[in-house]
Amino acid sequence: MIIYGVSLLAFCMLVGIFIGDLLGTLMGVQANVGGIGIAMLLLIYLSNLSNKKLQLGSITESGIHFWSAMYIPIVVAMAAKQNVIGALSGGWMALLAGVAAVVASFLLIPVIAHFTPRAERGNSDVN
Amino acid sequence: MLTEMLLAVLSKNALISAFLFMGLLMWLSYFFSEKLTRGQIHGSAVAITIGLVLAYLGGKYTGGSRGLADIAIFSGIGIMGGAMFRDFAIVATAFGAKTDELKKAGRVGAASVIIGVVLSFFVGAIVAVGFGYKDPVAISTIGAGAATYIVGPVTGTALGASSDIIALSVAAGLTKSVLVMVGTPFVAKKIGLNNPYSAMIYGGLMGTTSGVAAGLAATDPKLVPYGAMTATFYTGVGCLLAPSLLFLIVRALA
Numbered sequence: 001m002i003i004y005g006v007s008l009l010a011f012c013m014l015v016g017i018f019i020g021d022l023l024g025t026l027m028g029v030q031a032n033v034g035g036i037g038i039a040m041l042l043l044i045y046l047s048n049l050s051n052k053k054l055q056l057g058s059i060t061e062s063g064i065h066f067w068s069a070m071y072i073p074i075v076v077a078m079a080a081k082q083n084v085i086g087a088l089s090g091g092w093m094a095l096l097a098g099v100a101a102v103v104a105s106f107l108l109i110p111v112i113a114h115f116t117p118r119a120e121r122g123n124s125d126v127n
Numbered sequence: 128m129l130t131e132m133l134l135a136v137l138s139k140n141a142l143i144s145a146f147l148f149m150g151l152l153m154w155l156s157y158f159f160s161e162k163l164t165r166g167q168i169h170g171s172a173v174a175i176t177i178g179l180v181l182a183y184l185g186g187k188y189t190g191g192s193r194g195l196a197d198i199a200i201f202s203g204i205g206i207m208g209g210a211m212f213r214d215f216a217i218v219a220t221a222f223g224a225k226t227d228e229l230k231k232a233g234r235v236g237a238a239s240v241i242i243g244v245v246l247s248f249f250v251g252a253i254v255a256v257g258f259g260y261k262d263p264v265a266i267s268t269i270g271a272g273a274a275t276y277i278v279g280p281v282t283g284t285a286l287g288a289s290s291d292i293i294a295l296s297v298a299a300g301l302t303k304s305v306l307v308m309v310g311t312p313f314v315a316k317k318i319g320l321n322n323p324y325s326a327m328i329y330g331g332l333m334g335t336t337s338g339v340a341a342g343l344a345a346t347d348p349k350l351v352p353y354g355a356m357t358a359t360f361y362t363g364v365g366c367l368l369a370p371s372l373l374f375l376i377v378r379a380l381a
């Protein structure tokens with residue numbers, strides 16, 4: 001049933017967020033530390049595990065694929081609810097601080113990618 | 128009378144209206160992408176840009192802080208585009224991710240989160256100093272805002288910064304987030320953002336989950352899980368480092 005997939009997804013997300021909150025409290029910061037990342041790892045782990053032990057049915061999988069496919073429209077909705085006025089209202093200093101941080105980070109991507117040995121990168125291209 | 132009834136239906140069933148509206152917006156965006164740019168600019172990039180423009184107009188019209196979602200008939204966009212659904216969809220994208228790719232870039236991904244926080248913090252701090260700020264609390268809060276718009280207020284509150292400085296840090300973080308959304312597809316080729324490996328570095332360096340989520344969606348949706356994975360650790364690490372170690376460094380230098 002489709003709900004099994006949706007339910008598995010919900011389980012992963014809630015467990016991830018809980019662990020993230022727990023990590024945040026342990027570190028003494030008022031934030032969730034990697035909760036969604038942990039949820040993603042958990043989903044990958046569970047879906048690989050079940051490939052050997054108990055197969056996820058294709059209908060169950062479609063409950064997860066649906067939400068994965070809804071990703072882009074959800075992100076567009078997220079864009080439409082951003083506080084764009086707030087971003088522009090902070091004056092030149094806030095704009096410059098944001099822009100400079102982005103430019104510096106963009107420039108560093110090829111540098112870090114370059115530092116690691118080619119063999120480790122392998123043929124990681126996806127199409 | 129009929130218009131009023133229609134508007135009432137739309138705002139009463141806000142989330143459903145949002146599904147309808149986003150479907151129309153996506154269709155329009157892919158149409159523009161194909162006809163006007165011959166597919167040069169990806170449909171989702173067009174959609175995200177239109178979304179941001181609508182958010183600007185919505186904010187201008189209502190004076191609120193939630194963009195288009197502050198208009199009653201579009202309030203469902205606030206639910207659909209809120210953190211809960213966004214994170215649910217992000218987790219779902221991990222389903223197709225390859226474990227070997229994650230393992231291969233795991234260490235570099237983790238390192239890039241720390242490098243990303245430190246880099247954005249100091250770039251923001253230097254800009255603050257350039258604009259004449261001398262108080263280490265203000266400099267650190269603005270630097271933290273250049274990391275993300277969550278790290279800024281968390282740091283500012285922890286250090287006891289004034290509310291106008293915190294507002295500035297949020298604005299810096301929002302600028303970063305919007306720029307990452309719009310800018311990523313344009314620079315993707317130049318910075319080699321075309322494989323899971325560099326996507327993980329990208330997510331770690333940028334850190335803004337919304338920016339990374341939208342930036343990768345507009346570049347290549349297959350890269351989303353890799354970038355999102357590292358980006359979700361960024362805010363936590365930022366909240367950890369900015370008010371402590373990084374603040375102490377700023378205070379020692381100032």
